[in-house]
Amino acid sequence: xxxxxxxxxxxxxxxxxxxxxxxxxxxxxxxxxxxxxxxxxxxxxxxxxxxxxxxxxxxxxxxxxxxxxxxxxxxxxxxxxxxxxxxxxxxxxxxxxxxxxxxxxxxxxxxxxxxxxxxxxxxxxxxxxxxxxxxxxxxxxxxxxxxxxxxxxxxxxxxxxxxxxxxxxxxxxxxxxxxxxxxxxxxxxxxxxxxxxxxxxxxxxxxxxxxxxxxxxxxxxxxxxxxxxxxxxxxxxxxxxxxxxxxxxxxxxxxxxxxxx
Amino acid sequence: xxxxxxxxxxxxxxxxxxxxxxxxxxxxxxxxxxxxxxxxxxxxxxxxxxxxxxxxxxxxxxxxxxxxxxxxxxxxxxxxxxxxxxxxxxxxxxxxxxxxxxxxxxxxxxxxxxxxxxxxxxxxxxxxxxxxxxxxxxxxxxxxxxxxxxxxxxxxxxxxxxxxxxxxxxxxxxxxxxxxxxxxxxxxxxxxxxxxxxxxxxxxxxxxxxxxxxxxxxxxxxxxxxxxxxxxxxxxxxxxxxxxxxxxxxxxxxxxxxxxxxxxxxxxxxxxxxxxxxxxxxxxxxxxxxxxxxxxxxxxxxxxxxxx
Ligand SMILES: Nc1ncnc2c1ncn2[C@@H]1O[C@H](COP(=O)(O)OP(=O)(O)O)[C@@H](O)[C@H]1O
Ligand SMILES: [Mg+2]
Numbered sequence: 001x002x003x004x005x006x007x008x009x010x011x012x013x014x015x016x017x018x019x020x021x022x023x024x025x026x027x028x029x030x031x032x033x034x035x036x037x038x039x040x041x042x043x044x045x046x047x048x049x050x051x052x053x054x055x056x057x058x059x060x061x062x063x064x065x066x067x068x069x070x071x072x073x074x075x076x077x078x079x080x081x082x083x084x085x086x087x088x089x090x091x092x093x094x095x096x097x098x099x100x101x102x103x104x105x106x107x108x109x110x111x112x113x114x115x116x117x118x119x120x121x122x123x124x125x126x127x128x129x130x131x132x133x134x135x136x137x138x139x140x141x142x143x144x145x146x147x148x149x150x151x152x153x154x155x156x157x158x159x160x161x162x163x164x165x166x167x168x169x170x171x172x173x174x175x176x177x178x179x180x181x182x183x184x185x186x187x188x189x190x191x192x193x194x195x196x197x198x199x200x201x202x203x204x205x206x207x208x209x210x211x212x213x214x215x216x217x218x219x220x221x222x223x224x225x226x227x228x229x230x231x232x233x234x235x236x237x238x239x240x241x242x243x244x245x246x247x248x249x250x251x252x253x254x255x256x257x258x259x260x261x
Numbered sequence: 262x263x264x265x266x267x268x269x270x271x272x273x274x275x276x277x278x279x280x281x282x283x284x285x286x287x288x289x290x291x292x293x294x295x296x297x298x299x300x301x302x303x304x305x306x307x308x309x310x311x312x313x314x315x316x317x318x319x320x321x322x323x324x325x326x327x328x329x330x331x332x333x334x335x336x337x338x339x340x341x342x343x344x345x346x347x348x349x350x351x352x353x354x355x356x357x358x359x360x361x362x363x364x365x366x367x368x369x370x371x372x373x374x375x376x377x378x379x380x381x382x383x384x385x386x387x388x389x390x391x392x393x394x395x396x397x398x399x400x401x402x403x404x405x406x407x408x409x410x411x412x413x414x415x416x417x418x419x420x421x422x423x424x425x426x427x428x429x430x431x432x433x434x435x436x437x438x439x440x441x442x443x444x445x446x447x448x449x450x451x452x453x454x455x456x457x458x459x460x461x462x463x464x465x466x467x468x469x470x471x472x473x474x475x476x477x478x479x480x481x482x483x484x485x486x487x488x489x490x491x492x493x494x495x496x497x498x499x500x501x502x503x504x505x506x507x508x509x510x511x512x513x514x515x516x517x518x519x520x521x522x523x524x525x526x527x528x529x530x531x532x533x534x535x536x537x538x539x540x541x542x543x544x545x546x547x548x549x550x551x552x553x554x555x556x557x558x559x560x561x562x563x564x565x566x567x568x569x
Contacts, residue, residue: 053441079443092441094434097427105431109443113424145505161442 001201002029002052002169007061009051009225021047023225025061029169029201033232036212037205039222040248045205048222049171052203054078066168080110083162083200085155085175092158095147099138099157102146103127106161130160134190152183156190163194170195172204176211188215209244223251273531278399280527281520284490285406286468288519290483291490292413293340293460295515298491300421301433301453303351306362308461308487310369311343312480315462316469317376320385323470329393333466340462341455343369348451373477382476385469392470402471409467410516413460418509420456429453461487485543486522492550494518522546 007025012018021044029035039045051058052065054075062071065081086092093102104118104127124142131139134156138149146154155175162170172191176184192215195202206212212219218232219239229247231239290312297305315336322332343365350361377383387395394402420426431439432449439446461483469475494514498506506514522543529542 074445075440076443076445079441082441084441086437091435091437094431094438096434097430101427101430105427105439105442105444108424111443113428113444115420115423115425117419117422118424118427119422 001031001033001066002027002203003064004028004052005062005064007048007051007063008059009047009056010059013059021225022051022058025225025227027220027227027230029203032199032201033218034195034202034216035204035218035220036216037203037220037222038207038209038212038244040251043222044225045222046173047225049173049203049205052169053082053084053171081168083109083165083167083170085158085162085170085172087174087177089151089154089158089178092161093146093154096145098143098145099131099149100124100127100142102157103130103161103164106164109165109167130164133193134160150183152179152187155179155183155187159187159191159194163198163200166198167200170200170202170204172202172206174205174207177207209241213239213241213244221247269531273527276527276531277524278403279396280523282394282396282399282402282406282471283468284520284523285403285410285516286464286471286519287486287523288490288516289406289410289413289467290461290464291487291494291515291519292410292417292512293457293464294484294487295491295512296417296429296453296457296460298488299433300430301450301457303358303433303450303454304362304484305344305347305454305457306359306484307343307347307365307369307454307458308362309480309483310366310373311340311458311462312465312468312483313373313475313477314343314369314376315340315465316475316479317373317383317465317477318462319466320383320469320475321376321378323385323390323392324383329391329470333393333463333470336466337459337463340465341459343462344454344456344458345451347458348454351454352447352450370477377475377477381478382474384474387473394467394471395473396471406467409463410513414509414512414516417512421508425449425452482540482543485540485547486519489522489543489547489550490519491515492518492547493521496550496553497521 004025004027007022009022010018010020025048037045050056052063054070054073054077058071062069064070065078070078070081084092094105100119104123107123127142128139136153136156138153138157146157149157159175175191176187179187188211191204194200202216204216217236219229219236220227221229221244228251290308294308297303318336318339319332322335323329327335347361347365350356350364351358356364374381385392387397394405396402421430428439428444429449429452431442431444432446433453436446439449465479468479494517495511497518498510498514525546526539529539530536
């Protein structure tokens with residue numbers, strides 16, 4: 001599904017701020033994998049996710065999505081393979097546009113946009129049906145501007161927009177970190193729900209070790225731009241918070257929020 | 262004393278039709294600006310140049326024997342080209358929005374001189390050519406401009422409801438989201454800037470016919486007048502309406518804003534305030550209106566930003 005070979009990325013190369021954010025990343029995700037990714041601040045998790053999404057040019061290596069070499073594809077060209085949810089609930093939706101307009105944009109991900117009038121009744125009905133599974137009552141507020149929704153509602157909507165067209169790969173970057181614990185739980189449950197229902201291959205960065213252990217069939221830990229742990233299946237089930245803390249201690253990357261989470 | 266006062270009031274009212282006509286032309290200009298400023302969230306200074314371009318192209322074409330309506334439509338295309346250049350400077354060459362607009366604007370100054378045959382202005386005599394509108398017949402001019410405004414608002418309402426139009430709005434609202442949804446934001450920006458400057462040039466073509474000449478300096482400060490129209494209109498309508506404006510109403514508010522702005526100018530002239538201070542007056546007016554939403558926000562009332 002996803003194949004990354006010898007990926008390198010350095011920011012601000014040749015300047016005093018030079019930062020090697022990814023070092024020789026090799027990673028293959030299988031169809032249906034649900035990977036939780038953890039690591040300290042600045043470990044390179046977001047950078048890896050952005051590299052996959054095509055937010056910047058990588059220095060070396062190659063990236064394949066669904067068998068297609070996307071290394072040189074631009075961000076909007078790769079969008080047809082990807083569903084994305086960001087940490088900041090504001091980033092995944094257009095706040096000045098209505099709920100149905102946002103959904104209509106998402107429903108055309110990867111398609112050529114034309115001069116057809118965007119919204120028709122049958123599509124509205126489809127959106128209502130989709131919104132109903134969020135259990136937030138949004139199905140009755142199709143014409144509400146997204147900017148009026150709470151952070152949790154916006155994140156749930158973004159999640160729906162990211163999954164509605166069944167992406168080959170779902171990229172989640174600490175998408176519950178900005179929410180209060182109760183809302184975070186709702187959004188996370190919804191995530192698992194949508195992933196299972198659509199059988200999506202998922203790459204979920206999280207700051208919460210317990211969540212990383214609880215969800216997904218595979219766990220990856222990153223440190224200083226490298227993948228330092230990659231366990232799946234039974235091995236992952238045996239893993240405990242203490243194991244992860246030990247690893248963190250070894251790398252000297254202990255982070256309070258990660259223990260408490 | 263009271264007779265003098267009455268006479269003055271009379272002269273003020275007599276100036277209204279002319280102010281309405283001028284204001285509506287600037288309102289059409291504001292429709293173009295609305296696309297870049299409000300929808301794309303791009304402060305595009307190209308407009309100062311493209312307004313003159315529209316005026317110059319229209320006048321020269323009419324003098325060359327092209328009928329007035331096709332001349333204005335060709336002016337629209339010339340404006341599109343100018344906007345396209347700004348769009349390319351920004352998206353391909355990665356030059357900042359304001360600077361991209363300024364570069365095109367400066368370049369257009371020379372180009373506009375060339376269009377006018379290396380003259381700074383060119384008269385267009387209503388007695389020699391058949392024009393769409395002229396200040397000789399203000400009432401007729403108002404009807405013609407109104408027709409243009411209605412057709413344009415209709416077209417824009419349709420266009421920004423299409424898939425491409427929605428992609429432009431998404432780009433202006435949240436570029437990262439637009440990319441994540443597979444929208445080529447370089448394309449949407451170039452399309453929006455082209456359309457925007459096309460409409461601005463069209464208003465320039467109407468203005469040149471109305472006043473009977475084109476001038477390379479015609480568009481100087483146009484962006485501020487256009488902003489004044491947009492902001493006056495939106496502040497007024499939002500206060501009357503108290504909720505989200507329908508898009509067609511929001512567009513219409515820009516045209517009404519243009520009219521109100523020119524009526525305000527008429528009053529300033531009537532009060533015999535120094536006309537040299539007109540630009541100062543406009544700048545202060547726009548600054549006040551731009552800050553109104555933020556000031557009322559502090560008091561916990563309005564929540565809409567002028568740009569939203
Ligand atoms: N656009 C950028 N420009 C410069 N440095 C960056 C950029 N993005 C990330 N970095 C740096 O790369 C490192 C990895 O960042 P990131 O991937 O965001 O870490 P995290 O694992 O916390 O998500 C950090 O040191 C960060 O400062
Ligand atoms: Mg991060």
